[in-house]
Amino acid sequence: MxxxxxxxxxxxxxxxxxxxxxxxxxxxxxxxxxxxxxxxxxxxxxxxxxxxxxxxxxxxxxxxxxxxxxxxxxxxxxxxxxxxxxxxxxxxxxxxxxxxxxxxxxxxxxxxxxxxxxxxxxxxxxxxxxxxxxxxxxTHMDGFHDAVAALLHALASSRGGNNGCINILPGMVSPADMRHIREIVEDFDTGCLMLPDYSETLDGMLWATYQKIPDGGIGIDEIREMGGARATIDMSRVCSEKRSGAQVLKARCNIPAHRTGLPLGVKACDRFFSTLSALTRRDVPKKYTRQRGRLLDAFVDGHKYISGKRAVVYAEEDLVVGLAAFLCEIGIIPVVCASGGTSGHLREVLEQTLPGNLKEEIRIIEEADFQDIEEAAMEASPDLFIGNSKGYSITRKLGIPLIRVGFPIHDRFGGQRSLHVGYRGTQQLFDNIVNAVLEARQTTSDVGYSYM
Ligand code: SF4
Incomplete structure (x- = not known):
């Protein structure tokens, strides 16, 4: 491994x-x-x-x-x-x-x-x-986590008392992910204080006149209020405690911290939803149990196309953990799990998360560059890559599909609207993966099948 x-x-x-x-x-x-x-x-x-x-x-x-x-x-x-x-x-x-x-x-x-x-x-x-x-x-993720912690250090205060809200530290997810996470928390009839929140500032509406500072984002007053929330849900599992915003809130304002990881894949989503359910003492809304049921149905329908496929996964460390766990759920082996991240926790978290019987088949590369990823991919004979646009040249050489997730997406349109989280985001990702495998089969076939 x-x-x-x-x-x-x-x-x-x-x-x-x-x-x-x-x-x-x-x-x-x-x-x-x-x-x-x-x-x-x-x-x-x-x-x-x-x-x-x-x-x-x-x-x-x-x-x-x-x-x-x-x-x-x-x-x-x-x-x-x-x-x-x-x-x-x-x-x-x-x-x-x-x-x-x-x-x-x-x-x-x-x-x-x-x-x-x-x-x-x-x-x-x-x-x-x-x-x-x-x-x-x-790396950019260290800058991201340190900026969240610096904002909380500077602003968060417990002086306003308990406001009953739930703090969300989503990590570096897409604007579409942020909107969906907020929707889920608010569907539990609870206020959501999300830091950061670039769901509107970096994916806003068409303007009639130029705005020097786009609308949206968490307000300074709301960051202060994070010190009076009922709990913090930190979606990073690899970020060390010393740079975690959740730990700042715990140490300064005594706010309990829950590290759920990214809600990507059924198990991770279940963990997120049950945490919300326990914190709010409310049942999971029916809308989400239906989404979960549809997702499981899709897993059954798509299994014959993707079972046993081999994937290379590369991204920020938390996204690698989320993607690799999800791939194992759907029968794809994440033969290479790589990140340029330097937390030192990727291997440990992956080993806790992935099924023990696959350990020998999975190569984990921490502090990776794309040369490492290419060399590992050459040995692993993958069927597909899942990661950002920067892996395209390798997949082009290998003649296999690249399913674009995360950041940056520079060679496709709509990266900021890619949904990865929740049962709904997992469903979209699952459909993309199955369709990419079908398209690769169709493209490389001598026969022009239109029924797969
Ligand atoms: S890595 Fe390059 S762009 Fe980034 S801060 Fe250093 S010199 Fe500037």
């Missing part, structure tokens, strides 16, 4: 830049502008990546380092950038993440912000939240 390569360099990383994850979290806060402390190029790269997946305008400000700043420090640039953003956007919150350059030269952002606030005393400033995101030490 192990693959070890001795490469000293990464070839085509299976991870993204750390401040990208932090910027995504700040895009999920109402009235917020992400600001990167470093070079303009870092903000441009992240904007390009987000825009071509979400197909929405994405403003990310930059403190715009020059050669001088790189030598003498970027404090003045950062103060100027906050002043400019405050004047032009009138944000409620500025979310600052650092880049490799500002981290390498050792800028003390905490101290710079303290000086800035003292200099501005009497002026009306937005909330300013800072997260340290050196990309050479982590």
């Amino acid at each position: 192990d693959v070890t390569y001795n490469d000293s360099a990464t070839t085509n990383a299976c991870k993204l830049c750390t401040p990208l994850g932090a910027s995504l979290v700040f895009k999920g806060v109402r009235g917020s502008v992400p600001l990167m402390h470093g070079s303009q190029g870092c903000a441009t790269y992240i904007r390009r990546y987000l825009i071509s997946h979400f197909r929405e305008p994405v403003d990310i400000a930059s403190s715009n380092f020059s050669e001088d700043t790189a030598i003498f420090g970027g404090g003045d640039n950062l103060k100027q950038a906050i002043t400019n953003v405050t004047r032009q956007y009138k944000p409620e919150l500025v979310g600052i993440s650092t880049t490799c350059l500002s981290e390498t030269i050792g800028d003390d952002v905490g101290l710079i912000l303290k000086e800035f606030k003292a200099e501005q005393s009497g002026g009306c400033l937005p909330e300013i939240v800072h997260v340290s995101t050196p990309s050479y030490r982590g």
